[in-house]
Amino acid sequence: MGATHLPSTEFDGTAVDDQLEAEAEAAMGEPPAQMVQLLGPDGTLGTDPVYTHYAEKLDPEKLRGLFADMAAIRRFDVEATALQRQGQLALWVPLTGQEAAQIGSGRASQPQDYIFPTYREHGVALTRNVDLAELLRQFRGVSNGGWNPKDTNFHLYTLVLAAQTLHAVGYAMGIQRDQKSAAASDPVRTEPPAAVMAYFGDGASSEGDVHESMVFAASYNAPVVFFCQNNHWAISVPSTVQTRIPLSNRAKGYGFPGIRVDGNDVVAVHAVTEWALDHARQGKGPVLIEAFTYRVGAHTTADDPTKYRQSAEEDSWRAKDPLARLEKYLRAEGLADDAFFAKVKADGDELAAYVRRTTHDLETPDIRTAFANTYVEAHPLVAEELAWFEEYSAGFAGEETAGQAETEAGN
Numbered sequence: 001m002g003a004t005h006l007p008s009t010e011f012d013g014t015a016v017d018d019q020l021e022a023e024a025e026a027a028m029g030e031p032p033a034q035m036v037q038l039l040g041p042d043g044t045l046g047t048d049p050v051y052t053h054y055a056e057k058l059d060p061e062k063l064r065g066l067f068a069d070m071a072a073i074r075r076f077d078v079e080a081t082a083l084q085r086q087g088q089l090a091l092w093v094p095l096t097g098q099e100a101a102q103i104g105s106g107r108a109s110q111p112q113d114y115i116f117p118t119y120r121e122h123g124v125a126l127t128r129n130v131d132l133a134e135l136l137r138q139f140r141g142v143s144n145g146g147w148n149p150k151d152t153n154f155h156l157y158t159l160v161l162a163a164q165t166l167h168a169v170g171y172a173m174g175i176q177r178d179q180k181s182a183a184a185s186d187p188v189r190t191e192p193p194a195a196v197m198a199y200f201g202d203g204a205s206s207e208g209d210v211h212e213s214m215v216f217a218a219s220y221n222a223p224v225v226f227f228c229q230n231n232h233w234a235i236s237v238p239s240t241v242q243t244r245i246p247l248s249n250r251a252k253g254y255g256f257p258g259i260r261v262d263g264n265d266v267v268a269v270h271a272v273t274e275w276a277l278d279h280a281r282q283g284k285g286p287v288l289i290e291a292f293t294y295r296v297g298a299h300t301t302a303d304d305p306t307k308y309r310q311s312a313e314e315d316s317w318r319a320k321d322p323l324a325r326l327e328k329y330l331r332a333e334g335l336a337d338d339a340f341f342a343k344v345k346a347d348g349d350e351l352a353a354y355v356r357r358t359t360h361d362l363e364t365p366d367i368r369t370a371f372a373n374t375y376v377e378a379h380p381l382v383a384e385e386l387a388w389f390e391e392y393s394a395g396f397a398g399e400e401t402a403g404q405a406e407t408e409a410g411n
């Protein structure tokens with residue numbers, strides 16, 4: 001089907017390209033935005049005056065680890081999508097295409113750092129050792145969260161766009177104060193300094209919450225890294241509608257560094273994030289990272305991207321695939337062989353089988369616990385609502401039995 005058959009939207013004709021950015025930069029007399037890239041789509045490693053120093057810390061074992069992580073999370077994504085299609089999950093939010101942005105940044109964080117994700121950061125969750133099966137509890141609708149953030153310093157998913165950026169800055173200001181008072185009471189304290197990382201998308205960047213968090217972060221010099229994954233789409237709205245200038249340039253208006261990095265280059269993402277977290281931990285203030293990447297799949301399993309974008313655009317980004325370029329590099333440099341890639345595949349299949357088994361076993365909680373946990377103490381309104389719920393549920397009792405009998409007979 002050609003372009004002319006696509007349904008028209010108010011954004012019709014605004015393709016994902018750099019044209020608007022270039023025009024806006026020229027009008028302001030700004031030089032074109034530079035994007036940090038070390039590992040190109042052809043699998044060759046370039047250099048950068050600042051970030052090569054950080055990239056050099058990635059020894060062959062770490063590079064193989066980054067590949068294994070990206071492959072694992074992509075395999076997990078395929079399995080979760082299948083589980084949703086088979087009715088085992090209510091919804092799934094795929095991450096395919098964004099593996100390098102997530103694994104590279106997550107692996108650059110340290111255990112004492114605290115991460116605030118959106119709802120798509122499954123790759124970051126993996127790097128923080130969140131049990132990926134637990135991650136599916138919310139998508140199956142059996143939990144309001146799924147994991148205890150205190151175990152991994154990986155906060156619960158936030159579905160209200162950008163709300164977590166405010167939480168992140170507040171948390172970072174808390175860390176700053178804790179560290180100050182700890183230093184005053186115990187000057188020889190050796191605990192490592194911590195930073196906070198706040199993830200959000202190109203669409204969320206238009207929310208007022210992001211502006212407020214950046215103002216506060218700058219005013220209080222909070223140890224926070226804003227990590228924006230510009231995956232070029234906010235459901236059906238292209239990133240060119242959210243901004244005329246590179247999103248990383250917005251940091252200038254707040255007075256802290258902004259860096260655009262090739263979000264499909266895991267080496268560059270890792271290097272830039274490590275630099276930014278160091279900067280924040282050393283008390284030098286916030287940093288904005290814009291990871292230039294692409295959401296290859298649908299927004300969620302409830303979305304159909306063929307309705308609003310061209311397949312040629314998707315193909316052009318598939319050619320920049322984050323896994324393919326690292327595989328090329330590892331093979332060309334003799335750092336990984338067929339046996340390594342076969343093992344990665346087998347491990348992925350094992351992870352998928354574990355996630356599938358565990359998801360099937362997740363039990364539906366007693367919904368009465370939701371009433372019990374609304375307030376600390378008993379509340380007449382909650383008691384009234386529970387009574388209504390009990391009566392309403394009782395109305396289905398006969399139907400359930402009949403339904404079960406039918407299913408059993410059908411089996």
Ligand SMILES: Cc1ncc(C[n+]2csc(CCOP(=O)(O)OP(=O)(O)O)c2C)c(N)n1
Pocket residue numbers: 120159160161200201202203204205231233234235295299
């Ligand atoms: C405050 C708020 N407004 C609207 C929505 C509905 N919504 C959910 S995801 C989404 C698009 C977000 O795009 P982006 O920030 O680029 O993140 P991506 O989904 O691309 O990762 C919208 C509008 C919401 N969840 N919260």
Ligand SMILES: [Mg+2]
Pocket residue numbers: 201202203229230231232233234235
């Ligand atoms: Mg987006």
